[in-house]
Amino acid sequence: MSANTAVAEKYRNNFLKEIEEQVEMGDWVKMCMQCGVCSGSCPTNFQSAWEHPPQELFMMILAGKREEVLTSSSMWNCTSCYNCIVRCPRKLPITHIMHGIAEYAHRLGMAPKMQPTRFFSGLFWKNCTHTGRVNELKLSLGLYFKDGFVQGVKNGMAMQAVAIGLLKARRLNPFELFGGHKCKDQTGIQAMLKKAYEIERSRKTAKMAG
């Protein structure tokens, strides 16, 4: 049974256990008491954005709704504003749990493919770890062209005014496209990150094995 097709029994603990083992801060999920303060505190928490707000996602995890949780686009709506964290009466690190669940869904390949924030998140990470520093122009272009060339041009046009404004204010450098900011020790950074991934993977695998 591959990770993607694992079936969680309803209202049993196995999906919760999976989350605890594989998701950053996942062992906090069970501490939720369903007060809903996180859901009410979320700035993007209008129904269309959040199909399932945080506290509901937690209940779904407890209820073993694995497929629905991991394929949901809900946690990708997190803006990292930390409102939920500071208000949670149980001190759940909700922002991190949302990121963690998203990361896990992404790792399993179950996250919605064209979820824009998922795409941007990956793009950002690749962009910044590539040279050690963010290349804002490439990042933007990468985002606009995620849905293909035509859509990219359209997106770019929509953002034209913004870009021109930034260019004029010297806050966007067109030459970033051909290099731009970077760290000197790129080799060291790559080696370091590679090692970090290795360690993390081995730890997660070990947990999965029990």
Added chain:
Amino acid sequence: MTEHVATNETILVVGGGISGMTAALEAAETGKNVVLVEKNPALGGRTSQLYRYFPKLCHPTCGLEINLRRLKGNPRVRLLTLAEVTGIEGSTGNYTATIKVRPRYVNENCTACGDCERAVEMKVDDPFNYNLSQHKAAYLPNAMAYPQRYVLDPAIIGTADAEKAKAACKYGAIDLDMQEETIQVKAGAVIWATGWQPYDAAKIQPYGYGRFKNVITSVEFERLAALQGPTGGKILRPSDGKEAKNIAFIQCAGSRDENHLRHCSRICCMASLKQTHYVREKYPEDGKSTIYYIDIRAIDRFEDFYQKVQADPSVNFIKSKVAKITEDEHGNPVCHGVDTEGYKRYTTPHDLVVLAVGMEPSVKGINIPGHIVADSSGFIEADPANGAVFGAGCASNALDVNRAVQSATAAALRAIQVVNKVAKAEA
């Protein structure tokens, strides 16, 4: 009431609220000498500031009257008001308490005629009304005040007003030279019945208490409803004096919250359920209550009361911890959050928001020997290491009145056991 001399067979009761009075009276009515110490100028404590009790909706002063009558008729209780225990030394069966007694500036000649009050101009905040109103600086703390004797606020001392008060008194009852005193009292056992204080609502930042005038606490709401309160029993909101008919009650304001109080304060759900009754009582036509809650804790026989309120169409229950409160252009507090039963987002304006604030034990900063054993919330635990210092009422746990009285009665027995042993040894 009398002035017996305290000995090792005396029981010291700290706190003159319902728990302390109960402990003192139960011990005295079993034949023990008691010294009862109250920090306020009058007995009664926090329950005497309530409009009604749940679940019978009767008035707390009704029980207070009986307790005061018991006290007036009992020579075994010696009462010290305006007095605070600052330290206790010794061990089981042999304690010495140091008690700071603040000046009342009024002696026992006072007949409570009220001439001094009429004579003075100065006004000060009235703590009996949680400072929602002011009273004269020469005042009787409340209509039921016992001792039935006036008090001068320290702020008046040294002013011309103070002299006016003195001049107005025909009975030589006003003594402006009264000084703070420190006295020592012997006791064989000590009952701590210092009660609770409402959690500081300003610390619950998202609710804007202190920023928004129309966000008040549950204890303040009791005073708004009370017939002798600052509004004469009308529920008027603080910002503009408008009738507050659409009222939100927010549960767990501080309680069950690791950012604030870890424990559940037990009484707040019932208190809010009770307070919805006030809304209905004052505005039978169009009063409306909304209770935002996590779990309604109407424990044991109180469940009946909950069911009655549930059946009331003017009361709406929303399972949700309110995320934050804002204020709209009309000064209405607006509750924001999500109803977790089926995920419904709300942004609801109310005339008034009442925060059901939690209970904090009033035992902090008191010098008790041998380091009193308390739980993580500061409530005194029953522990042999506490010697003959016994917690009673809300100093020992988050309790409703019924349970506080039980606790105080039990504490009285524990104290009697100690002084009986002393008596036996001394015989």
Added chain:
Amino acid sequence: MAKHEYAFYPGCSSQKGASASNYLTSVESMCKTLDVKLTEIPDWNCCGASIGYAEAGELPRHVLNARNFALSEQHLPGQEIVATCAACWLGARETRERLTHSDTLMSDTREALKEAGLTINEMPNIRHMVEVLIEDLGFDEMKKHVVRPLEGVKIAGYVGCQTNRPFGVDGESFENPQYLDKMVEMVGAESIPEYEQKVTCCGGALAFSEPEKAQAQIKDIVESAYDHGAEMIVTPCPLCQANVEIYQGHVNKKYGTKFDIPVMYYSQLMVVAYGGSAKDAGLNGQVIKARRLEEIAAKPVKR
């Protein structure tokens, strides 16, 4: 010797030609006046920001921040790390907290750092520039240097999220922080303490990935500033600054509004108040020009 010295972590946006280059410019001018010496951590790298989460995982994210700690320790021993960007500060602080509380994470981090020839021995303190100003210098010291008070300018203090939560500035409240208002008063301008959107989220990275969701919030933030009569908005966060400033055009299109309010950094206000030129304050870096400040910056200094 400068009065205060720190290891400086400017972050990706505060580089030349990057989206917060004007922040950098003004911070440098401000620090000069205040005799604060910032030494850039050599070869610092990106913090990973909160948005990198899909790929970052846990350890790689912390390793990335730890590399900066190691570099700082190596080159600027004993100095506290100061960040100007909310995300950098938060990311670094989170890493610090986690590594301090987990021995496993710490040893894993050290193992990965070894690959880059680095190590950490001691955990550095991570400070936000605002903390340095308030805690190390204090309002009195900051005020001393004001030679050109921004009299009559009404400014909404927009604190945003990440400089405020979950850590925030000591002693401030999450829901109603007041330090930015105090800074506005300090430079002689008029603050709006009752500005109710001061901690509303600007949408963060969602402003890029899902702009329509973020723009609703940006609209609230700007609208309320207008309602309170603000002429400009001030913020301590580069992402807040960018989002609130550059999307006003989009918001206008979508909601039919006519927003055109400058969004400034606290450091820009201070530089102008300290007598600096428009250029010193990076005013040329505004997409929506801060004409009022430019006018003041053009005035002679009262000495």
Added chain:
Amino acid sequence: MADIKVAAYICKGCGLGERLDTDALVKIAQKDGKVPLAKSHDFLCNADGVAMIKNDIANEGVTHIMIGACSRRAKTEAFNFPENAVARANLREGVVWIRPDTDEARETTQEMAEDYIRMGCAEVKAMTAPAGNPNTGGSKTLLVVGGGVTGMTTAIEASKTGYSVVLVEKSGALGGWAGKLYKRTPVHEPYKSPADTGVADLVSQVLADSNIKLYLNATIAKTDGAPGRFVVDVATESGATHTEDIGAIVQATGFTLYDMNKLPELGGGKSPNVVDQAGLEALASAAAAGDGVIRRPSDGAPVKSVVFVQCAGQRDTTGQHLSYCSGFCCNASIKQAMYFKDVNPDVDTTIIYTDLRTPGNGEDFYRSAQEKGVIFTKGKVAEVMPMGNTSTVKFNDLILGDTDASMVDVDLVVLATGQVPNSGVNIELPAEAAEAGTVEIKPISILNLSYRQGPDVPQLKQGFTDSHFICFPYETRRTGIYTAGPVRRPMDIAQAREDATGAALKAIQALENAELGRAAHPRSGDLSFPKIRLEGCTQCKRCTVECPFGAIDEDEKRFPVVNESRCRRCGTCMGACPVRVISFDNYSINSVGAQIKAVDIPDEFSEKPRILILACENDAYPALDMAGMSRNEYSAFVRIIPIRCLGSVNTIWITDALNAGYDGVMLMGCKSGDEYQCHFVKGSELGRVRLSKIDDTLKTLNLESERVRDLEVAITDIERVPEMINKYAAELVAVGPSPFKGF
């Protein structure tokens, strides 16, 4: 009566001297009050004034004192003459403070004061200083019924205080419900894990205590007597009866779990794999004795999944099951879930609840369970369907909005059923309900009281024993008999132990006061008691039937027998007696009647009506006093007499008043009914029932029904009471003057 000497003292302080003609009042006392000694004083309550009175007692032989000053509720320390009969004429709160200080009002205000002086003098003459009741008993032994945690705690605590105890347990072993538990919920920091029940320790303390006499397999065959002198027959299994002299009783008979067989929809009784909380405790205890693994009853397989159904048969609004919440079950289920998790974290434990109720530090226990992986699901269980060795639990998931949620292959289902009190016979159960069988009847008495009113302590509607459950929770309606533990209110072990300790104190207090012939709460320390002039008694039984505390029995000749130590001194018997043969030394038909008659009734042309107010001293009278303190004015035509309780109002007072020409009578008593506020529980209700028949009397007198008004007054009615008075006074003007004036 021969050697009484009455003195009247009239104070001139607090404005009385300025507002009233006190010299005239002195004269009234001498002339109308006929007191040999009458004086006024500028400041009666100060040391000098009190010394004057004390001097008169010592040197002038004054025995009876009438003080015309402030209210009887004020200056109690100063006017404290315990050896004397004392009456207070309330000239301050009752006269000058409720009247405007105007020239027009002066005459009526003075008349009011004069009447109160007349009334005070009349009252005090009808009084004697009480000296405590006879028939005291000196037993210092407590009887504790029930050998569970509550009973054992009561016994141990009483013994520690120095009192001997007889402990009666109906089963063959001590321990009760708690004795069957594997563990209990924690009561100390850190509130994280189940704790030892402590029962073994309590049992060994009881067994080792020579002060505690233990009867196992025993019941109470008969309880006779009164506090201080109870005689109790203890019947043992062998059939033998042992008689014990007892001072006071604590009933700690606990509870029975609600029968889960009444919950077939939840699988109750349908499968061995559906158990109640007691069932699970047994499984856990059996597991602990073995390999620690809790096994499925049907086949002994280790339990891998367990579901706890909260509020099973509780909080029921349909009337079929228990309407209340038992309070302890949320924590109990958490504890039981931990039985599984602490042994094997892989067991799935789910608690399905609607409101999780873990007050106080229970919140820490709840959190600890979450940390251990216990799953809490907010939902309402619709059905438990056992099939083979497992069950399916169908429920409405209230958070996820799934009305058709279900869990399958559940090994064990635990139903959290509630506590049903073991409170004996419901002596007030309406006969028709008992016959119809609509209410469950527990026919077996626990105490077998030989009281006229029935064999057990009266109950509330849910079967718990009656008490003032807010301010005075221990006060049952049987003096000297206290109930403790879950028989009184659903509770857990910690609360039961606290309750038991408190009940021990109350029992000790009761027997000590009974020995001194003093009353128990709420007139604690009162030395007066009802005396019955049997020569005049017609054996009508009203006193024996009405006494709210079951104090009065009947002898073989059916005469009433007052057991004074059971009496709370409310006076309901006195109010009930149609031939007026019951009285207290300081409160009697005459002491009130004389006051009524002492009032000067102006003729019908004077336009000065007279209204008699009989006001309950516990609530209405303080409200009237406080109205005075607030200077809330009311009619000068009322004359107020405080009464012990509305229940003590004898209709003769009303007919006497009306015959004497009063225009109206207002009766002010406490709220009655289910949410009664009467400190004598049934007093105000009984008074009202009696007064509801006053209309007949009015008809025979040819008077309008408006002339008597029954009113509920609360102590907070400081504004309302003057309004009620003024409104009534205005109504009476419309009705017109009483036709009986001048006769």
